[in-house]
Amino acid sequence: MAQQTGSFSHTGLTPQRWLAAVGFYLAVGVWIIVPGCWTVAQAFKQPRDVHSLRWIPWLEYQPTLASWRETLADPQLRRTLRNSVIVSVGATTLALLLGCPAAYALARFRLRPLGAEDTLLVFLSQRFLPPVVVAVPLALMAQRVGLYDRLVALIVVHTAFVLPLVVLITRSAFLDVPPELEQAARLDGCTMVGAFVRVALPLAAPGVAAAGLIAFGFSWNEFVAALMLTQYRAQTLPLFVASSEDTWGLDMGRVAVRCLIAVLPPLAAGVAVQRFFIRGLTLGAVKG
Template identity: 35%
Template structure:
């Protein structure tokens, strides 16, 4: 049995500590900034010693932002609610469409199946600016501009390719013999899919849904152009903190803390499924 010396353990501990500090420092610094005023944040040299304040969070919750030129009305909490609505609804629609499609691509090989699957994946490769102008015109013709339905439609197109390819890899990793044995007992394709394939692919579906939620939550360009202020998510609503009288760094930091909390909580809750989904489903697909 191979053992490590105390020096090796010490070096590994130091290396691990450096890695953690490197990646966690920006988050910790933003968190500290959220409890400071602009004057404290901009002082030189910066200091971690300060008198904390909840004014930044109070401004976000009440919708009243104090600036040098007066009080500015903001709708951050409504934007935060819009982000939750758009992300959850788009992921739900993408899962409803993508999981059966992934099962079909994994179990039923037909002419052109790989081309169709790759075409769907290519939607992730296309830069948003490439399709933004035609989408804007289509939305105007169809009356979908500045509607939740239109934004959810676009968001699920962002989530669908990711879910399709990750979940497809999980279905391919499941032995087809288990499903064949269940079908021989007289059960239908749909019953096999619902009672055998779905439970076995549960971790992959959870990982794909989590990743899709993060992608939808972080989207910026489509909501900026296709929706007005009352329908925009928090990523666009954060622009309100850049005012003519200056940039409200404290409120921006507090907004970042509040906006990353849902995705961070989901990632911590489902991190085991996330790692497994990335290491299996994404590779096999």
């Protein structure tokens, strides 16, 4: 979180500040704590307690790992979990391999006729393409060439989806590295590629790592393309979460477990890189 220099911060404990504090913490409680506790409690309840508003373990209900055991034993969960890991890690790796050199060039070289800023805009504009518009033709093509329901197709598509974010974030990381260090390396006989790999890349490593984690989260959460390009073998975790039988009011314990499994990896990755996340989502408009 950015450093806060509030408009009221010099005036001590004014009524406005009290109001702001109470309102803010109350909002966080209602927004995050209540649904969070509800979900976690549901995941550890027995089927007979799931349909009741019981919150406190041991006092109000006897916690159990039954829902977890049942869900983790489900072969389709294991398959989709494995697929999700393969697709997200694969797409992230590819996007970093392709995106870092591009971002470095956009940060350092003079490009013509299209300048660095405008080339960056070409990347960023991809974020406005509605996923259905891309995914419906891709699914029709994939069905024709035998790539339907294959992990490879999903990796290729997800790589393209996350590349703009990777380029945007790593470019600003390279811009923060002073170019003098690479110039010194060049004078000592380093090639351009050598200066990039040995000097710029290690110095920009935090930004590159952040880009990787954000790309991982995006690919992990992606639903529309995964829905249209897969049927069974290559299904990813969000599809498994959504594809299940009618669950309104039924089996709420297992719903909670599935969602927790789907939600936790990107949460863990995202909390570490929050400020980069904001920069990526606003197309670089806000530094965060």
